[in-house]
Amino acid sequence: MSYMESKGIALRNAEKQLSIASTRDKNLALQKVAESIKNNRQEILNANQKDVDISRKNNMTEALIDRLMLDDDRLDGIIEGINTVIKLQDPVWQSNKVWTIENGLTISQMTTPLGVLGIVYESRPNVTVDAFSLALKSGNCIILRGSSSAINSNIALVKAIKEGLQNSPISKEVVQFIEDTNRDLVLDMLNANDYIDLIIPRGGKGLIQFVIQNSTVPTLQTGEGNxxxxxxxxxxxxxxxxxxxxxxxxxxxxxxxxxxxxxxxxxxxxxxxxxxxxxxxxxxxxxxxxxxxxxxxxxxxxxxxxxxxxxxxxxxxxxxxxxxxxxxxxxxxxxxxxxxxxxxxxxxxxxxxxxxxxxxxxxxxxxxTDGSEFGFGAEMGISTQKIHARGPIGLEQLVTYKYLVMGEGQIRK
Amino acid sequence: MSYMESKGIALRNAEKQLSIASTRDKNLALQKVAESIKNNRQEILNANQKDVDISRKNNMTEALIDRLMLDDDRLDGIIEGINTVIKLQDPVWQSNKVWTIENGLTISQMTTPLGVLGIVYESRPNVTVDAFSLALKSGNCIILRGSSSAINSNIALVKAIKEGLQNSPISKEVVQFIEDTNRDLVLDMLNANDYIDLIIPRGGKGLIQFVIQNSTVPTLQTGEGNxxxxxxxxxxxxxxxxxxxxxxxxxxxxxxxxxxxxxxxxxxxxxxxxxxxxxxxxxxxxxxxxxxxxxxxxxxxxxxxxxxxxxxxxxxxxxxxxxxxxxxxxxxxxxxxxxxxxxxxxxxxxxxxxxxxxxxxxxxxxxxTDGSEFGFGAEMGISTQKIHARGPIGLEQLVTYKYLVMGEGQIRK
The missing domain is CATH 3.40.309.10 (Aldehyde Dehydrogenase; Chain A, domain 2)
Structure with a gap:
């Protein structure tokens, strides 16, 4: 079994539980994750320092170092972000459309999670937590592939997230992180149609083009703004x-x-x-x-x-x-x-x-143009494509729907 | 300039007009197309007979011949289909969501056409007209690639469509048909990201898999129902x-x-x-x-x-x-x-x-599970994917949206 397959199977199993989890359970899980990040503060900052040191040695520009760097304030901001998501309305199992057709069948269009999201992102380690919390609240499992420059920070953050989940009603398998920085694994991810329902690239033009050109999983193009x-x-x-x-x-x-x-x-x-x-x-x-x-x-x-x-x-x-x-x-x-x-x-x-x-x-x-300014509370990026979702990707853009049809024995004439 | 590029440029030009065309003009164009198909009835049936004869010679099964074959009744059905679409509500420039944020900016989520649709389909020539009329009503240009077994029927139908459009306020360039049956042109279409906004394959599992594996343009997977x-x-x-x-x-x-x-x-x-x-x-x-x-x-x-x-x-x-x-x-x-x-x-x-x-x-x-049973009037297929649209793809599923923001000089603090 490949690395991607083993992650994929774990995600699909966790999806069965998460996709129907109650809002209360999801919020409790988010709260436990926030606490766990607080409890692991020093470990996370130490891991981040390691990334910053290595990146400086590799001559990363100070602008990029600044994006990579975490401190107490920024970690507080990340935790505050989780609390914001807790307060947002659960976008799952809602309906704006219920109608009845001639033969008496009632059709309801109900929102449901997409399933498994794949996020491929650069540099900023706060994306790890932001993306996870939006995914969890919208009932989606998530697989994360960050940049190698933030690998230690991301490993520490995902460890803290999983620790939090272990004290909650939600399985820690709902989040998977690709620890191996081999680029072939990104390609495996982009073609894991059995295991991932939507890929969202977050980063520069190069990353986004790479994802579009190589992904057979549907993608949500984000970011570039001229x-x-x-x-x-x-x-x-x-x-x-x-x-x-x-x-x-x-x-x-x-x-x-x-x-x-x-x-x-x-x-x-x-x-x-x-x-x-x-x-x-x-x-x-x-x-x-x-x-x-x-x-x-x-x-x-x-x-x-x-x-x-x-x-x-x-x-x-x-x-x-x-x-x-x-x-x-x-x-x-x-x-x-x-x-x-x-x-x-x-x-x-x-x-x-x-x-x-x-x-x-x-x-x-x-x-x-920003999820928070628009009143969406938080966002997974800004979509610049026309399919599925346009503009800020908030919780409402991270769900799909299914039609529930209630009958009393109707058959088609 | 490649074959696909010249079609693509014509489509993008026509899109400028069609995307903002009034419902009245779009309905008038559909009416003219219906009349033109009526007027070209014999020519279409003759072309179809040619396809049927060639397919019989190539040992096509009678079940497939039946799907390919047109007669007066079926042509009446195709014309009736256009009339159904004329009666449907225009899905463009509608809003269910208008809200105002703290600083007084009013945001409206307005529906707009997707732009250019690409349809890759097998056998049945009625798809040529059905897909065209749904695209036109939803303000989308369309490029069609049918199967080689229906090539003569499709050429005759597209000719009739274009003749109808010439007597209408809508440009005949809104529809393009790939007359060349070379398979490489399908690949060009699947990678024409500058010219096509959404590819919808209609046909068997083989066709759909081919499209998913080879398309960098977003796709809407349809059809397979186990x-x-x-x-x-x-x-x-x-x-x-x-x-x-x-x-x-x-x-x-x-x-x-x-x-x-x-x-x-x-x-x-x-x-x-x-x-x-x-x-x-x-x-x-x-x-x-x-x-x-x-x-x-x-x-x-x-x-x-x-x-x-x-x-x-x-x-x-x-x-x-x-x-x-x-x-x-x-x-x-x-x-x-x-x-x-x-x-x-x-x-x-x-x-x-x-x-x-x-x-x-x-x-x-x-x-x-059918657009017409659901009350959508007509459909472009049944989506089996979770992104963008699920279930019957009616007019409402063929649009995207944009946010209009009205201000009085607001700046971000």
């Missing part, structure tokens, strides 16, 4: 500036940050200098030729419009009208989050109808 | 018999037909002879050893429990209790349709909660 703000000619320019500053600078490395600014031709002379004055110190601005007739900045090349910078860089383009803006967004965007700043109702509607993205804002910052 | 009826000890045995006869014999070759009967140990002596008397003439019965102590039938081997017969064969197994029945169903079933016949409320609930399938019946025939 988001735009289009400032229409009717825009309130102060509003536009505030929103741009927020969307570009509040956090640079996030998927819902703004990467390209599109400015309507008719307001370029007024708005572009405002952008320049307010951003030039913090952000490298790159503009099209038309932009550069107004403000003295670097060239924007086509590749700049394609790129998710995740950095202190903003590409700028002047467009002739809203349709050119929509076309640009649909050509270069990644179907994540897009915004129009306008006081014109027709244009607001036009932009929202014609732009193809998970979330389309009128007069607000793209930074709100 | 469905069970479990007759519990508290069952009303006359109800059970009627339902079994209906589910097994009403139509043999359909995915929601019953393939295995599970009988509770305590009623085997009463129920199995009833089954034998009523089915032995029409259906080949294959039983486990325990079954064979009661009725004199052929052996059921393990492979019989695994198989979707689509034929006049029924596998029978005696089980000790409901949990053994649930375990058998979850082990051998294909997550399609499953039924329990019982008068016991606890067991009805237990079966519906623990069986993992798209549709789970209490005291009714499995034959009802």
């Amino acid at each position: 988001c735009h703000i289009f400032v229409d000619k009717s825009a309130d320019l102060n509003k536009a500036l505030d929103i741009l500053i927020n969307a570009k600078t509040q956090r640079l490395g996030v998927c819902n940050a703004c990467e390209t600014l599109l400015v309507h031709q008719d307001i370029k002379e007024k708005f572009l200098p405002m952008v320049y004055e307010n951003l030039k110190e913090k952000i490298e601005l790159r503009g099209c030729n038309n932009t550069k007739t107004i403000i003295n900045i670097k060239d924007a090349l086509e590749k700049d419009y394609k790129e998710e910078f995740l950095d202190a860089i903003l590409a700028i383009k002047v467009v002739n009208d809203i349709d050119e803006a929509i076309e640009h967004v649909n050509k270069y965007g990644t179907k994540h989050s897009e915004a129009i700043i306008t006081e014109d109702l027709t244009n607001a509607n036009r932009f929202q109808r014609r732009v193809d993205a998970s979330t389309i804002y009128v007069n607000a910052s793209t930074r709100f | 469905c069970h009826i479990f007759v519990d000890k508290s069952a009303d045995l006359n109800k059970a018999l009627d339902i079994l006869i209906n589910a097994k014999t009403q139509r043999l070759g359909v995915c929601n037909a019953c393939e295995t009967l599970l009988v509770h140990q305590d009623i085997k002596e009463k129920f199995l002879p009833m089954v034998y008397e009523n089915l032995k003439e029409k259906i080949e019965l294959r039983g486990c050893n325990n079954t064979k102590t009661i009725i004199n039938i052929k052996d059921a081997l393990e492979k019989d429990y695994k198989e979707e017969f689509l034929d006049a064969i029924l596998a029978i197994k005696v089980v000790n209790d409901i949990d053994e029945a649930i375990e058998h169903v979850n082990k051998y079933g294909t997550k399609h349709s499953e039924a329990i016949i019982t008068e016991d409320l606890t067991n009805a609930n237990r079966f519906q909660r623990r069986v993992d399938a798209s549709t789970i019946y209490v005291n009714a025939s499995t034959r009802f």
Whole structure:
């Protein structure tokens, strides 16, 4: 039996119990896990220190080290995250749709767990706990494959999770962790159609493409956000500036940050200098030729419009009208989050109808595309695909449904 | 530019118009297509005759010839199908969820088309028109790849569809047909991630497996139905018999037909002879050893429990209790349709909660799993996967959603 098969069989067995577990039992299990992480605090921090030391020795950048690093505050945040999930409504065995057909059969569409989730993720060890707690609350078993740079932290966290589960009504087999960092095991996971119902990659473009290209298990594509703000000619320019500053600078490395600014031709002379004055110190601005007739900045090349910078860089383009803006967004965007700043109702509607993205804002910052901001409580990532779930993946996106049909002997004529 | 690319670019262009087309324009286009099929009746029937002649020469079985064959009645049925779709509610730009978050942003979850659907299907030429009309009504462009045995019929049907569209407000480019029967083109289609949003295979197990193994485009798995009826000890045995006869014999070759009967140990002596008397003439019965102590039938081997017969064969197994029945169903079933016949409320609930399938019946025939029976009007197939859509794929399952966020300048704190 292969490594993946033995994990898979354990998951499918645990699924039988977890998929029908009561909310009370699931919440109790989460509480025990939170306590266990608290009790294993020192062990987890020591393991994380080991990862940080090794990564420094391997010349990891300090930005990435920062993502990898755990301390008391961050561990408190992880524990707080579990408590948030405990408070969320159980998404399982709920129905919004019950109807009766002509012959008297009553059909109910009931939510049920997906079964087994597979998460392939990079660096941040908090994903280990976040993904586990969302999976458990939605009645799903989970198999985790983190990056080798966080292997010691992840092993310590999964050990603490399993210890917590052992004091709870839920089997510790509901979570499996791939401790072996051999990359072939990722391929085994991506093709374990008998054992995994959905693969969610969390990480950079390379990881996500690798998963899509190699997975025969259905996947939920997440993350890449090349988001735009289009400032229409009717825009309130102060509003536009505030929103741009927020969307570009509040956090640079996030998927819902703004990467390209599109400015309507008719307001370029007024708005572009405002952008320049307010951003030039913090952000490298790159503009099209038309932009550069107004403000003295670097060239924007086509590749700049394609790129998710995740950095202190903003590409700028002047467009002739809203349709050119929509076309640009649909050509270069990644179907994540897009915004129009306008006081014109027709244009607001036009932009929202014609732009193809998970979330389309009128007069607000793209930074709100987030499970917690949306009121979902927590999220497993932001889906940029159109199948199954779009936008923030909260508990409601981690279930499927089945139809229950109640009869009294009906047969088909 | 490759063949697939040129089709893909045409589809993506047509998508811009179709995705925001009004219900009135879409219905008008469907009406024009129905008229055009009527007007091209003789040409379509002649093309179909050519396919039938070639297939006979190639020794196709008469059962398959029957699926391939069109006549006036069947063509009327196809046209009637379009009229049914015209009457269905437009699933696009609808919302069941609008909410406002703390800072005053209002979020609406609006349905939108998926974009471009790819259908890979075998034999039956009516799928060409059915799939097209469901796609059009749901605002989706479609690319069709039928089997080579129906190539002349499909070319004639697509020609008629395009002629109809030319007299309508919708571009004829919304539908593309792969006329080249080279199998490599299927592979191109399965990997056209830039041009196709969802691939739906319709056909036998071989086709579906080929698509799943080779597609990097998300797929919606359809079709295979190894469905069970479990007759519990508290069952009303006359109800059970009627339902079994209906589910097994009403139509043999359909995915929601019953393939295995599970009988509770305590009623085997009463129920199995009833089954034998009523089915032995029409259906080949294959039983486990325990079954064979009661009725004199052929052996059921393990492979019989695994198989979707689509034929006049029924596998029978005696089980000790409901949990053994649930375990058998979850082990051998294909997550399609499953039924329990019982008068016991606890067991009805237990079966519906623990069986993992798209549709789970209490005291009714499995034959009802069907878009039209469910009240969806028409369907693109029955999904047996858990991601995106489960059970009958009607118009509502052919859309995705986007979040529209309306603000007044909100930024993230």
